[in-house]
Amino acid sequence: MPPSSQPLRVAVVGASHWHLDLYLPTLLELPDVELAGVSDRDEKVAKGLGERLDCPWSVSDEQLYDDVRPDFVLALGSHAEMVGEAEHLLDRGIPFAMEKPCGTDAEQVRRLASRAEAQGAFAAVPFVWRQSELLGVMRERFTDDEIDYLSFRWIAGTPQRYLDSGCGWMLDPARSGGGCTINLSVHMFDLARVLFGPEVDVAGAVMSNAAHGLPIEDHSLVSLRSGVRTFHVETGYLLPGPHSTFDMRFSIVARDHYLIATGPDDVEVIRADGAREHVRAHTTNVPHYPVFVRDVLRRVREGERPLASLTDMAAVMDLVQDAYALAGPLPAGIGNSAEEGSP
Known part of the structure; x- marks a missing residue:
């Protein structure tokens, strides 16, 4: 240096x-x-x-x-x-x-x-979710071992955005490794290991390419498990719009709190007594780069x-591999035809 x-x-x-x-x-x-x-x-x-x-x-x-x-x-x-x-x-x-x-x-x-x-x-x-304001809001209110259940739905733009940005290789599994699971869900798989510890495994996985008919999945639903605690991760390439626009809903259940994020900068905190508060906090990945x-x-x-x-990435990739294995191969030739210019 x-x-x-x-x-x-x-x-x-x-x-x-x-x-x-x-x-x-x-x-x-x-x-x-x-x-x-x-x-x-x-x-x-x-x-x-x-x-x-x-x-x-x-x-x-x-x-x-x-x-x-x-x-x-x-x-x-x-x-x-x-x-x-x-x-x-x-x-x-x-x-x-x-x-x-x-x-x-x-x-x-x-x-x-x-x-x-x-x-x-x-x-x-x-x-980057390790440094997210959402994680900060959570840890200000409860410890990681108080978390029982998480459900993250994070839907990004359609595959056309990769063609528009000159990254059509994202639609070729030989060059990308897959679709929204390997590209988007990995963030949540890592967050599961941060919150639950290293003993996380894949309990179930369903994937589809129905929306665009491409050789990569455009929708993925994976359930992660650590003991009795679960983390459901849903991602997809389904929302009409450019990069960095999302349809999202994150729900976190802890011992005395229920947190909901439904937009890029708002978290609703519901306490055990029913009291509610709204906290301004960035909840997506983009502001944290x-x-x-x-x-x-x-x-x-x-x-x-x-x-x-890279050691953390390798552990996450093991979960990705298990998710793909449980989901099984994608059907070919279904749904809409691939976007013009895709591989």
């Missing part, structure tokens, strides 16, 4: 990922951070970003590392590319944060996690471990 008086040089690889805009504004506004360069396999994307941001660019991650010698890397890209990206970073000993799911199957991510642990590498994963960026860069500067790591 550079001396604390010097900017932290951060590179971004796989920059065509649609989540780039969740990270980039914070990277650009931090006074102690310098955007060292960007890369993407798509030359048009890499060149366009490099010229717009006035920084070096490349179509090769490794060439970018040779050219700019970053102190830290934000690794994005398609899910199928992430294993190779992580291996290059581990080879070079560069601290990094990698978008979930860090691979397309559990075995890949377990292998990466084992290597990162053995090397003592800094390998963070943005499970700036929090993640600031925290992860502070941690790498100060030599702390990531809040969530």
